[in-house]
Amino acid sequence: MENGKSVHLNFTKRGWVRIVSYLCAVLLVLGVGTAVNFNNAVRYRILLEDTYSQSITGLASNLTGISSTLSKGLYASTPVQVSSLSAQLWRDASAAKTALTSLPVGELHLDNTNRFLSQIGDYAMTLSKKSVSGGEISEQERKQFAALCEYGRKLSDQLFQMEQNIIQGQITMEQIKKDIENTNKENGAEPQSGETIGSFEGLEKSFTDYPELEYDGPFSDHILKREPQMLKGAAQIPYEEAQKLAAKAAQVEYASLKPGSDENSTMPSYTFNDDDVWVGVTKAGGFVVYVIKSRIPQATTLTTDQAIKTARTYLEGLNLKSLTHTYYQIKDNQCTINFAHTQGGVTIYPDLVKVTVAMDNGEILGFDARGYISNHYNRTITTPKLSLEQAKQVVDKKLKIESNHLVIIPTTGQFETYCYEFTVTSETGDKLLIYINADTGVEEQILILTEDENGRITR
Numbered sequence: 001m002e003n004g005k006s007v008h009l010n011f012t013k014r015g016w017v018r019i020v021s022y023l024c025a026v027l028l029v030l031g032v033g034t035a036v037n038f039n040n041a042v043r044y045r046i047l048l049e050d051t052y053s054q055s056i057t058g059l060a061s062n063l064t065g066i067s068s069t070l071s072k073g074l075y076a077s078t079p080v081q082v083s084s085l086s087a088q089l090w091r092d093a094s095a096a097k098t099a100l101t102s103l104p105v106g107e108l109h110l111d112n113t114n115r116f117l118s119q120i121g122d123y124a125m126t127l128s129k130k131s132v133s134g135g136e137i138s139e140q141e142r143k144q145f146a147a148l149c150e151y152g153r154k155l156s157d158q159l160f161q162m163e164q165n166i167i168q169g170q171i172t173m174e175q176i177k178k179d180i181e182n183t184n185k186e187n188g189a190e191p192q193s194g195e196t197i198g199s200f201e202g203l204e205k206s207f208t209d210y211p212e213l214e215y216d217g218p219f220s221d222h223i224l225k226r227e228p229q230m231l232k233g234a235a236q237i238p239y240e241e242a243q244k245l246a247a248k249a250a251q252v253e254y255a256s257l258k259p260g261s262d263e264n265s266t267m268p269s270y271t272f273n274d275d276d277v278w279v280g281v282t283k284a285g286g287f288v289v290y291v292i293k294s295r296i297p298q299a300t301t302l303t304t305d306q307a308i309k310t311a312r313t314y315l316e317g318l319n320l321k322s323l324t325h326t327y328y329q330i331k332d333n334q335c336t337i338n339f340a341h342t343q344g345g346v347t348i349y350p351d352l353v354k355v356t357v358a359m360d361n362g363e364i365l366g367f368d369a370r371g372y373i374s375n376h377y378n379r380t381i382t383t384p385k386l387s388l389e390q391a392k393q394v395v396d397k398k399l400k401i402e403s404n405h406l407v408i409i410p411t412t413g414q415f416e417t418y419c420y421e422f423t424v425t426s427e428t429g430d431k432l433l434i435y436i437n438a439d440t441g442v443e444e445q446i447l448i449l450t451e452d453e454n455g456r457i458t459r
Contacts, residue, residue: 055099060159062096066120067156070149073124074142079131086121086128093121116155120148133442228267228374234285242270242286246279249288249318251364267373282373288318291367297333300359304328307335310362311355315339320372323353329455333359336366343381347421350375350410379408384418384438391420391436394443399424399432409435409445417444433458 069088076082097117127137127145137145239259247254252274260271260278269280269289280289302310308325315323323339324347334356341351352375356366384391388404395401399422407421419435426432431449436442447458 056159056162059096059099060156060162062092062099063152063156063159065092066096067149067152070120070145070152073145074149079128082131082137083128086124089124090121093117113155116148116151120152123148133440226266226374229377230287230373231267231282231284234282236283237281237286239270242281242283243272245286245288246270246272246281249281249291249367250274250277250279250293252277267370287369287373288367289370289373291364293363293365295358295363295365297358297360297365300330300333302335302357302359302362304330304335306362307357307359308337310357311335311337311339311364314355314364314367315353320353320369327456327458329457330359331454334365335359335455341372341376343379345406346381346418347405347407348375348379349407350416375410382418384420386420386436386438386441388420390441391438392422394436394441395422395424395434398427399434400426402431406438407435419444423449 066089069085069092073082073085073089076085097114100113100117123144127141131137243257243259244254247257250257250272256274257272257277257279258274260273262283263269263271263280267289268283270283272279272281276294278290278292281287282289308328312323312325315321320339322342324342326338326340326347326349328335328337336354336356339353339355341348350371352371354366354368354371355364357363358365384406392401392404401422401424403423404420407419408416409419409421411417417435418438420438422434422436424432424434431451433445433447433449434443435445435447437444450457450459
């Protein structure tokens with residue numbers, strides 16, 4: 001209606017034909033689009049199902065290989081054979097982990113299965129290294145290897161059966177995914193089709209009485225339950241005392257720090273924060289774990305030596321002495337310096353403290369003592385079984401030795417090795433750090449040393 005009058009639309013016969021034609025065309029396009037989208041969705045589901053099936057097949061194949069290699073490993077007696085089988089286990093275990101992560105089963109929390117796949121290759125490589133360096137595989141290690149062999153066989157059999165069920169159409173990965181989602185919606189209730197995800201849950205149940213493996217590797221069980229050295233036997237401190245320690249470490253007023261959420265990790269701590277400051281202090285012993293400040297300096301006026309001196313003074317104020325700076329890096333007008341504990345002239349790298357200094361005014365922007373708190377204790381330093389001259393003979397003759405001193409370095413399994421550290425230069429001018437075991441003469445580690453205007457770092 002407009003001004004009280006009706007509006008009439010007058011169309012000719014040709015006009016009506018055009019309108020109907022247009023509508024039909026639109027409906028046809030919508031229909032075709034819907035059909036195409038539906039077809040694409042079907043194709044996507046088929047492709048996804050094929051991908052999942054390939055991952056299951058790969059996982060089953062890898063576990064079969066692991067089981068077979070473990071069986072052979074029980075009878076390997078030479079370093080060459082142990083090394084060859086260990087390398088094969090490492091490859092199969094890595095491939096199996098990749099296949100498992102590509103499946104839609106993350107919410108089933110297959111922790112034991114992942115732990116087995118992580119440990120098996122790692123453990124084998126540790127035994128290989130021991131064998132190659134002249135050590136003998138102990139009876140206990142052989143028993144653990146036999147136990148791993150049995151678990152490998154069980155997993156292989158279960159995956160083979162699961163693979164057959166999928167090939168025969170008795171289980172689909174789409175159904176497994178739906179069952180997991182339904183189980184989560186029902187707050188952990190048993191799914192309606194337990195046969196599907198039950199196949200994966202069966203993998204986890206296979207690990208009843210799975211042995212704890214303690215060895216020199218990053219997936220060793222001892223790492224998961226390791227108590228920080230400095231917290232052993234340390235008394236709990238009250239919250240107020242922790243707040244005072246935090247204020248001193250952060251160089252702020254006591255009253256400005258507000259309580260944060262407690263950290264209940266392997267290093268239980270009180271936490272505090274201000275507008276741009278975060279601090280953690282251990283509940284046992286009252287050791288400052290970290291200080292973080294968010295300010296970003298806009299200029300550099302300090303020299304590297306001044307920054308290192310500022311960091312050292314700060315550490316002494318926290319009663320952290322007997323530390324020597326080892327490496328540093330300059331980035332974004334900040335200098336981060338690594339300090340390591342020294343004892344009897346030996347540099348102990350696991351006892352690590354990091355300090356970040358603002359290069360504009362010397363403010364402490366960062367402090368991290370987790371490595372120090374985890375590893376520091378009074379060690380018994382012995383005379384090396386290998387003389388300095390004997391250790392030098394192990395270093396490649398093409399390398400020019402610039403300097404040397406005794407150090408303790410961490411291993412991948414958070415153990416320690418007593419070494420001669422040689423700073424050397426190659427024929428091409430590259431600088432390296434060579435670590436020779438001070439007791440056995442084994443070349444433990446090689447690091448590339450980079451020194452330029454941005455710092456002194458290793459890789």
